[in-house]
Amino acid sequence: MSFFIFGIFIIMKFETKEGFTEEGTPDMKYYAFDWDDNLMFMPTKIVLKDDNGNEVGMSTEDFAHHRTEIGKQPFEYEGKTIVGFAEDPFRNFRTEGDKDFLIDAMRAKLGPAFNDFKEAINNGSIFSIITARGHNPNTLKQAVYKLIKNNVGGLNQEKLVESLKKYRDFTGEDIKDDDTMIKEYLDMCRFHPVSFGTGSEANPEEGKINALREFIGYCKDLANKVGGKVLFKNDVSNNFVVPSIGFSDDDERNVEKVKEFLNKEFGLEHPVTTYLTKSQTKTKY
8 A cells, every 4th residue: 555544656757768868868757656565565564453452453555445444333354353543553654663664674575666666766767755654754765775775676776876977977067986976866856754743644645745746846846957858737838848647556545636636736637647556566547
């Protein structure tokens, strides 16, 4: 489930070619991803309560299926009768769980969006993580750094560095040591744990939409600075090309919420394709 809860896994592709054209100019392509059950299937549990007052852990994937029932009516789950949330049910998804998050990310099963994540990173594309989790943003960044350094799931540190050198050569920036360039690249990417601070883990839709809106603006600014050609629907005065944006989520309700936002914000002809990543597969919705 896109993080858990309504996990939004968003892939945003501003569709030109990946990396560089034959002429040696960069093709600006950006992505946004939810973490849980899209990039990775993490072992983190939401904590519920059964009819005997005992705590019961529920996976993020199962939570996506049962979330509308919790606290409204008892239901059976793994041999237990669930009657509601335990106290502080999302404790493992906040800053208290930062250390476990870093450990779990290195051993988690890869999700249906990980190939897109691999493509983005190996080509040095800017991306955003938009998750309902409430970890410190730097914890998310550190987790991605560790995945890159360990070449997890096809991530390739050497390919990333090669791509970053091409971008730096194009923009006239100095070539630095490999590790510094990787860290500066991740500093340019965006990490949005939308329940960090005051956000809601149980109802993160508004936070995710705000993060997506901010990321769209950020990508537009980057494209302008680098000289890329990206057009957003409401920018009719420039010479940019229309981007192709893919949105994917394992929760059908989330897909609908994002479609409503995009229709309202950019009009019915927004360049967005939506995907449902239910049951560990990605299908066009």
